[in-house]
Amino acid sequence: MMLSQTEENYLKAIYSLAYANSNNVSTTLISEAIKTKASSVTDMIQKLAEKDLVHYKKYQGVSLTEIGQKIAVEIVRKHRLWEVFLLNKLDYNWDEVHELAEQLEHIKSETLIDKLEAFLEFPTHDPHGDPIPDKEGNIKHHNNTMLSSVETGKSCVVIGIKDSSDPFLKFLDKLQIQLGSILKVISKEPFDNSMLVETTIGSISISNQISKNIFVKNL
Amino acid sequence: MMLSQTEENYLKAIYSLAYANSNNVSTTLISEAIKTKASSVTDMIQKLAEKDLVHYKKYQGVSLTEIGQKIAVEIVRKHRLWEVFLLNKLDYNWDEVHELAEQLEHIKSETLIDKLEAFLEFPTHDPHGDPIPDKEGNIKHHNNTMLSSVETGKSCVVIGIKDSSDPFLKFLDKLQIQLGSILKVISKEPFDNSMLVETTIGSISISNQISKNIFVKNL
DNA sequence: ATTTATTTTTAGACTTATCTAAATTATTTT
DNA sequence: AAAATAATTTAGATAAGTCTAAAAATAAAT
Ligand SMILES: [Mn+2]
Ligand SMILES: [Mn+2]
Ligand SMILES: [Mn+2]
Ligand SMILES: [Mn+2]
Numbered sequence: 001m002m003l004s005q006t007e008e009n010y011l012k013a014i015y016s017l018a019y020a021n022s023n024n025v026s027t028t029l030i031s032e033a034i035k036t037k038a039s040s041v042t043d044m045i046q047k048l049a050e051k052d053l054v055h056y057k058k059y060q061g062v063s064l065t066e067i068g069q070k071i072a073v074e075i076v077r078k079h080r081l082w083e084v085f086l087l088n089k090l091d092y093n094w095d096e097v098h099e100l101a102e103q104l105e106h107i108k109s110e111t112l113i114d115k116l117e118a119f120l121e122f123p124t125h126d127p128h129g130d131p132i133p134d135k136e137g138n139i140k141h142h143n144n145t146m147l148s149s150v151e152t153g154k155s156c157v158v159i160g161i162k163d164s165s166d167p168f169l170k171f172l173d174k175l176q177i178q179l180g181s182i183l184k185v186i187s188k189e190p191f192d193n194s195m196l197v198e199t200t201i202g203s204i205s206i207s208n209q210i211s212k213n214i215f216v217k218n219l
Numbered sequence: 220m221m222l223s224q225t226e227e228n229y230l231k232a233i234y235s236l237a238y239a240n241s242n243n244v245s246t247t248l249i250s251e252a253i254k255t256k257a258s259s260v261t262d263m264i265q266k267l268a269e270k271d272l273v274h275y276k277k278y279q280g281v282s283l284t285e286i287g288q289k290i291a292v293e294i295v296r297k298h299r300l301w302e303v304f305l306l307n308k309l310d311y312n313w314d315e316v317h318e319l320a321e322q323l324e325h326i327k328s329e330t331l332i333d334k335l336e337a338f339l340e341f342p343t344h345d346p347h348g349d350p351i352p353d354k355e356g357n358i359k360h361h362n363n364t365m366l367s368s369v370e371t372g373k374s375c376v377v378i379g380i381k382d383s384s385d386p387f388l389k390f391l392d393k394l395q396i397q398l399g400s401i402l403k404v405i406s407k408e409p410f411d412n413s414m415l416v417e418t419t420i421g422s423i424s425i426s427n428q429i430s431k432n433i434f435v436k437n438l
Numbered sequence: 439a440t441t442t443a444t445t446t447t448t449a450g451a452c453t454t455a456t457c458t459a460a461a462t463t464a465t466t467t468t
Numbered sequence: 469a470a471a472a473t474a475a476t477t478t479a480g481a482t483a484a485g486t487c488t489a490a491a492a493a494t495a496a497a498t
Binding site: 089090091092100103104107108109111112115116119 | 308309310311319322323326327328330331334335338
């Protein structure tokens with residue numbers, strides 16, 4: 001099946017929205033994710049339904065079919081492997097790779113991405129800690145422990161970032177927090193759920209908005 | 220200036236046609252190169268003329284403006300650097316890289332291609348021996364000595380391929396001729412201009428059609 | 439259970455890039 | 469120089485993807 005970049009972007013958006021919301025994805029949600037008007041989304045999901053890539057009943061939102069899901073995961077795989085390439089080989093920073101990967105993920109080839117994966121020595125995660133699906137589309141999600149839920153006095157290691165937006169990543173750079181950083185929760189403030197955290201560069205105060213967006217593994 | 224992939228492909232086609240034909244490029248020539256109808260070409264060149272990328276007078280064909288030329292060379296640069304990447308880093312063969320580079324050359328980024336160039340350690344030529352323009356768009360063409368014009372008894376080294384089409388490259392693979400191969404002209408047949416050539420694997424007969432498409436440097 | 443507000447869909451229009459068929463201009467041949 | 473041929477351009481149509489504005493359906497509020 002030969003899909004346009006636009007169609008691929010819709011599938012990918014539906015995939016990640018479905019993952020985050022765990023039920024049928026609404027037209028408006030997609031339109032916000034993809035930055036188009038709801039009417040355009042309706043047109044496209046009808047087209048995708050026609051091609052059996054999504055399940056669609058009028059006014060009920062969409063979910064991916066098995067084929068749709070498979071294709072979406074393939075694009076995610078390509079996106080994340082290209083991100084690794086850009087960071088590891090071309091010395092980009094983790095806040096710069098996403099936009100370029102948005103373009104590179106649409107390169108069509110039977111062999112390219114597997115060769116790239118081998119060249120990169122089979123990385124398991126992208127620069128933001130997101131898991132890279134394997135050739136067959138299997139993907140190991142991490143266990144969803146957020147920094148915000150780490151108990152006072154305990155230490156943890158940063159394994160991923162939920163919101164990989166540019167400003168958030170730049171902000172973490174400023175705090176010198178990166179994948180692998182070890183954080184110790186010194187205290188929590190019940191008033192606003194902020195926490196005092198010990199890092200390599202000292203103690204810093206982290207708001208709940210931040211700590212809810214950092215995946216960690218308890219030590 | 221933000222150009223579509225299609226517009227970029229037209230500029231690149233006009234560039235190489237102008238280089239090969241050294242005067243105004245006709246509508247039909249472009250239509251053959253790009254595999255579209257002449258009427259579509261007319262539409263597009265009018266659009267490109269509107270954007271000051273080509274000089275165009277009705278029925279007189281087109282030539283690139285300074286800006287058009289600059290952009291075309293940038294795309295050629297991207298194309299050839301990606302080809303080097305695919306061959307050197309991902310282990311593709313020289314007959315496989317062109318098609319993929321056709322896609323990769325359209326990736327938009329201010330920094331990507333320069334970083335890629337550095338990663339590849341500033342190659343000067345692509346896998347078919349074509350020179351890679353530098354960042355400023357300077358390009359050193361080779362001196363156009365074809366194997367067909369090498370004198371009997373003399374030796375030469377293969378430095379490029381004029382027709383980099385898939386079947387031709389595969390044919391050269393079969394003869395074990397590649398960039399850097401040393402060839403000695405043993406004899407020439409006046410009847411059909413074929414030549415007997417000594418290679419590493421022995422003496423082979425090469426037709427004029429072949430020898431006219433191999434760039435060499437005399438030793 | 440109505441009314442109100444929100445979401446979703448449809449209808450019609452626009453842009454880009456393409457095509458076919460017809461008209462126009464340029465080039466060759468006689 | 470006129471006629472025939474070839475190349476180029478125009479006119480009108482189509483498909484993909486988007487938009488605005490209006491209509492229809494659903495959800496929320498009274
Ligand atoms: Mn990304
Ligand atoms: Mn994308
Ligand atoms: Mn090429
Ligand atoms: Mn191209």
